[in-house]
Amino acid sequence: MRQYIIAGNWKMNKTVSESVQLAKDIVEAVKDVKKTEVVIAPTYLAAAKVADVVKGTNVKLAIQDIHWKDQGAYTGKVSIDMVKEIGAEYVIIGHSEQRQYFHETEETVNLKVKKTLEAGLKPIICIGETLEQRNGGILKEILGLQIKGAFKDVSAEDAAKCVLAYEPVWAIGTGVTATDEQAQDTQAYARSVVKEIYGEAVAEGMRIQYGGSMKGANAPGLLAQKDIDGGLIGGAGLKADTFKAIIDAAEAK
Numbered sequence: 001m002r003q004y005i006i007a008g009n010w011k012m013n014k015t016v017s018e019s020v021q022l023a024k025d026i027v028e029a030v031k032d033v034k035k036t037e038v039v040i041a042p043t044y045l046a047a048a049k050v051a052d053v054v055k056g057t058n059v060k061l062a063i064q065d066i067h068w069k070d071q072g073a074y075t076g077k078v079s080i081d082m083v084k085e086i087g088a089e090y091v092i093i094g095h096s097e098q099r100q101y102f103h104e105t106e107e108t109v110n111l112k113v114k115k116t117l118e119a120g121l122k123p124i125i126c127i128g129e130t131l132e133q134r135n136g137g138i139l140k141e142i143l144g145l146q147i148k149g150a151f152k153d154v155s156a157e158d159a160a161k162c163v164l165a166y167e168p169v170w171a172i173g174t175g176v177t178a179t180d181e182q183a184q185d186t187q188a189y190a191r192s193v194v195k196e197i198y199g200e201a202v203a204e205g206m207r208i209q210y211g212g213s214m215k216g217a218n219a220p221g222l223l224a225q226k227d228i229d230g231g232l233i234g235g236a237g238l239k240a241d242t243f244k245a246i247i248d249a250a251e252a253k
């Protein structure tokens with residue numbers, strides 16, 4: 001049985017004080033959640049203060065990105081040691097917004113995955129196709145490249161610590177969700193690629209989140225699918241009650 005993981009990716013939303021407040025609201029809202037792993041990913045600026053809020057609670061901290069170098073002259077970037085020191089457990093890597101707007105490539109995703117694992121933290125590796133790619137019939141090819149690229153030279157033991165997040169680009173922030181069937185079919189395919197690389201045990205153990213306009217109303221249908229093990233939530237993660245509605249759907253399974 002794979003444990004559901006519901007993660008709120010706050011993206012470039014919330015000031016530091018707003019982030020602290022939202023973290024407090026979420027901690028309070030989920031204090032009785034037992035089965036589901038709950039994760040939040042604030043901005044860099046708010047991360048250390050949010051870390052203090054979630055310490056000792058059942059809410060875990062993720063960071064939205066890292067640089068793969070240990071330290072040095074990389075203006076604007078944050079290293080894995082900085083992230084580790086404040087107690088983050090997860091790092092979101094390869095988000096489609098990073099890929100679209102900030103030159104993220106399969107190679108940089110792979111470097112970040114390896115750096116995160118080396119430091120003992122867990123990557124949430126985002127994959128997903130654009131509408132043009134889906135309509136052009138290259139969905140499987142794209143996912144195959146993304147998954148194989150992310151896991152290049154990563155051992156099976158390390159791969160087993162990773163979470164995959166399938167986020168169709170056309171469903172992010174658009175209000176258009178993949179249907180239960182589209183998400184299930186694609187995620188089953190993603191799992192088959194993991195199996196091809198690492199075999200049955202790693203593939204069956206790996207959690208694969210769905211992301212893209214997930215909310216309380218569509219979460220029960222999505223989370224009922226065999227290969228959907230949670231959600232990476234954008235918009236609905238910015239309020240404790242809408243985030244909690246998705247967690248409730250996971251808890252009810």
Ligand SMILES: O=C(CO)COP(=O)(O)O
Nearest residue numbers: 009172173212213234235
């Ligand atoms: O990109 C996402 C999470 O990383 C999904 O965002 P939305 O839930 O706003 O569509």
